[in-house]
Amino acid sequence: MSTRKQPQGNATPSAADYLIASRQCELMNLQYFLQMGKVVQSISNLVHGLQRERGATNVFLGSAGEKFAAERRATVQESDRLCGLFEQALTEVHEELTAHPVSSRLLNGLASALHGLAQLPPLRASVESQALLVEDATEAYSRLVHEMITVVFEAAETAVDPSIAGLLVAMVHLMNGKELCGQERAVGSAGFSRGCFSNAQSKRMMHLIEAQERCFEVFVSFVDDHSRALWQSLRANPREAEIERLRQLGCSVGRYKSLDPELADRWFALMSDRMDELKTVEDSVEGCFHSRCVERFAEARNSLAHQETLIASLGAEDSGPQPVLVLCDSGEEARTGKAWDSDGVGERFGRSLFDLLQEQTRRLQQMDDELRSARDALEERRTQEKAVLLLMDHRGIDNDEAHRLLRKLAMDQGKKLTEVARALVSMADVLK
Amino acid sequence: MSTRKQPQGNATPSAADYLIASRQCELMNLQYFLQMGKVVQSISNLVHGLQRERGATNVFLGSAGEKFAAERRATVQESDRLCGLFEQALTEVHEELTAHPVSSRLLNGLASALHGLAQLPPLRASVESQALLVEDATEAYSRLVHEMITVVFEAAETAVDPSIAGLLVAMVHLMNGKELCGQERAVGSAGFSRGCFSNAQSKRMMHLIEAQERCFEVFVSFVDDHSRALWQSLRANPREAEIERLRQLGCSVGRYKSLDPELADRWFALMSDRMDELKTVEDSVEGCFHSRCVERFAEARNSLAHQETLIASLGAEDSGPQPVLVLCDSGEEARTGKAWDSDGVGERFGRSLFDLLQEQTRRLQQMDDELRSARDALEERRTQEKAVLLLMDHRGIDNDEAHRLLRKLAMDQGKKLTEVARALVSMADVLK
Structure with missing residues (x-):
């Protein structure tokens, strides 16, 4: 690996060695994300393929095999192709991932995802022979999609660079929102084709709509400008208003007059179109993520080379208490965290090893501060999921009910959802 | 490195490969702490040596060179010896630290610590020639000790195993408390030898006492039983009551009648004795940390070997949807997180790859939950330090005043110190 520092035999390592090693450590993290980016991209594509396959499977099973037989087979083929690309991306980073775990x-997430993918052939055979309920097929695909998204989530948690972590947080929340949109498509399809929504279906749909919105809110607060603009134009699409009208039909609990079954096809088409457009936003985030990684890696590599030169020029002279003057970045650049950008031009002020150390300490501190909001967003998501599992387990209720209960608790106590979730998780031992 | 998995050429990695890699990743973290333990131990020893050197230096400078001239030289020699051992420990882990950063x-912390140590010879020369104020010498030593403790702090943040992380949190807080005790010794020595305490000295002493107590509280809540018992017997030592009486003399602001200068020697001896006993507690924590690392590493290695055997016995048969039955740990062991302990005895129930994956997911989840309190304790400490720096910077006040202001804010708002600190840090951009 080109960025790895050669160990120096048995010589006692110096302050300068560790300063360089500290920067190399950042560089290695960036290099790893350059590679992980390909995995994330292939997951985004594969998830989209699986969501299409799930949609076609639902129509196929829901129509007792009359509709979408050929379409479904085509989606299966496409998923297989995307699955192959995912495995290929994984093979390329395998050595990196397991040699520098x-x-x-993250590794366990990949194991679960691969195991889930290995269950696809028997699942499809059951679908083909119509030996499976629509709900069970939806459930199986949804679980698999969840496992794939979890990989991106775990990858986001390993990011050290704040701008890269932020984009991965945006990515995970967009993928989650899109998946909830896919599940809403399934519930809506079931309701519209039956001609009416059960109470449970209406409630589920409301839950999915609300959960989607929360995902998209987080997405918007972390994403790059270009992708945000794409998102806004998605929202402005007339399709969204039509979806909203259909949602209101489905969610009006207590209505008993039956709906036009023709609406089912329209709903499916609208929601599929929405998901395709969400995928283009996802691609934009992915593209931004990749170029950010390339950019940050190049900056970090240049800056490291620059530091090495500086430190070499300090030589052994720095062991004394007096700062040894050398050419270096201007103080302003260091203060604003732009030191990575330095290319040796515009250097005006002298600098000692002590100053370089201070600068690195400040940089790491600043990165840590900036990283906090991204980490918090991930933490909130994880805590809420834990709290929901806990409630499901403890009260014997389903996922949606647990989400509703959590929201009710927050409302009743006038607290944030996250606070309530955190309190619940910290009480886990007592509740058992 | 013995625990590293060999990459498998270009074969597509399987779910089982990643499950094994996930466990190997834990194992590597444990192995790393086996090695880091030696560095932590050498830091604990070196810090104690530097604190003695600082104490002797203060008496030497405070008595205009009349007292402790020989004692001080002896402490210098001892510090040099301990410094050599620290560098040796570092050399041994250097390859590990920089090849798998x-x-x-942590690396930047080591750089700062080594740089600080390189400044010792000129500092000592100034002391020798009495060209330095007592306060400035204390300040220089304290900064260096702080840098050394920071390394342990950063190491604690990299722990993945909850029991190991908890002991490191205990260690860091004990080291910090002991260092505050050392600073209290210095302030007290200055006050008692002058015959009276200035208002600022009294305030500083109160701050140091309070801050020590907070450190020890965290220490007690994370430490092992044996070390806690040692700590309790330290508290029960009659010396503590005598220290308390002298503290009250020093802290009674507004008193103007002068103190018996003889008290200075007594105070110094008492506090030095206290620090030596704190060091024995530190050694006990260190010993417990080491045996915990050895134990957890052995468990993890056995469990990994066991999993590898299990997975090999599953072979290619597991690709179907039906669980393939194999001999494995009992379900109860998996649920209680004891799966690492399994040695193949008492296995009664069949298990598929899916079950092994679920088990690993649960284990990681549980470790994450257990890790939270340790991470929170570190986070609180970091946030408070940030808030204090922020206040110092923004209001132009010194460290103690900033601590006081922070406590006042918390009291006025009826909030926890951490909440106020966190609010301040999140407002940093606005305050600038």
Whole structure:
């Protein structure tokens, strides 16, 4: 690996060695994300393929095999192709991932995702022979999609660079929102084709709509400008108003007059169109993520080379108490965290090893501060998921009910959802 | 490195490969702490040596060179010896640390510590020639000690195993408390030898006492039973009551009758004795940390080997949807997170790859939950330090005043110190 520092035999390592090693550590993290980016991209594509396959499967099973037989087979083929690309991307980073393991969770997430993918052939055989309920097929695909998204989530947690972490947080929330949109498509399709929504279906739909909005809110607060603009134009699409009208039909609990079954096809088409457009936003985030990684990696590599030159020029002279003057970045650049950008031009002020150390300490501190909001967003998501599982387990209720209960608790106590979730999780031992 | 998995050429990695890699990742983290333990131990020893050197230096400078000239030279020699051992420990882990860099912060912390140590010879020369104020010498030593403790702090942040993280949190807080005790010794020595305490000295002493107590509270809540018992017997030592009486003399602001200068020697001896006993508690924590690392590493290695055997016995048969039955740990062990302990005895129930994956997911989840309190304690400490720096910077006040202001804010708002600190840090941009 080109960025790895050669160990120096048995010589006692110096302050300068560790300063360089500290920067190399950042560089290695960036290099790893350059590679992980390809995996994330292939997951985004594969998830989209699986969502299409799930949609076609639902129509196929819901129509007792009369509709979408050929379409479904085409989606299966496409998923297989995308699955192959995912495995290929994984093979390319395998050595990096397992020789410098970054996170047990990420690796375990990949294991679960691969295991889930290995269950696809028997699932499809059951679908083909119509030996499966629509709900069970939806459930199986949804679980698999969830496992794939979890990989991106775990990858986001390993990011050290704030701008890269932020984009991955945006990505995870967009993928989650899109998946909830896919599940809403399934519930709506079931209701519209039956001609009416059960109470449970209406409630589920409201839950999915609300959960989607929360995902998109987080997405918007972390994403780059270009992708945000794409998102806004998606929102402005006339399709969205039509979806809203259909949603109101489905969610009006207590209505008993039956709906036009023709609406089912329209709903499916609208929601599929929405998901395709969400995918283009996802691609834009992915593109931005990739160029950010390339950019940050190049900056970090240049800056590292620059530091090495500086430190070499300090030589052994720095062991004394007096700062040794050398050419270096201007103080302003260091203060604003732009030191990575320095290319040796415009250097005006002298600098000692002590100053370089101070600068790195400040930089790491600043990165940590900036990273906090991204980490918090991930933490909130994880805490809420834990709280929901806890409630499901403890009260014997389903996922939606647990979400509703959590929201009710927050409302009743006048607290944030996250606070309530956190309190619940911290009480886990007592509740058992 | 014995625990590293060999990459498998270009074969597509399987779910089982990543499950194994996930466990290997945990194992590597444990192995790294086996090695880091030696560095932590050498830091604990070196810090104690530097604190003695600082104490002797203060008496030497405070008595205009009349007292402790020989004692001081002896402490210098001892510090040099301990410094050599620290560098040796570092040399042993250097390859590991820089080839698999764990944290930029830790590496940067080591750089700062080594740089600080390189400044010792000129500092000592100034002391020798009495060209330095007592306060400035204390300040220089304290900064260096702080840098050394920061390394342990950063190491604690990289721990993945909850029991190991908890002991490191205990260690860091004990080291910090002991260092505050050392600073209190210095302030008290200055006050008692002058015969009276200035208002600022009294305030500083109160601050140091309060801050020590907070450190020890956290220490007690994370430490092992044996070390806690040692700590309790330290508290029960009659010396503590005598220190308390002298503290009250020093802290009674507004008193103007002068103190018996003889008290200075007594105070110094008492506090030095206290620090030596704190060091024995530190050694106990260190010993417990080491045996915990050895134990957890052995468990993890056995469990990994066991999993590998299990997975090999699953072979290619597991690709179907039906669980393939194999001999494995009992379900109860998996649920209680004891799966690492399994040695193949008492296995009764069949298990598929899916079950192994679920088990690993649960284990990682549980570790994450257990890790939270340790991470929170570190986070609180970091946030408070940030808030204090922010206040110092923004209001132009010194460290103690900033601590006081922070406590006052918390009291006025009826909030926890951490909440106020967090609010301040999140407002940093606005305050600038």
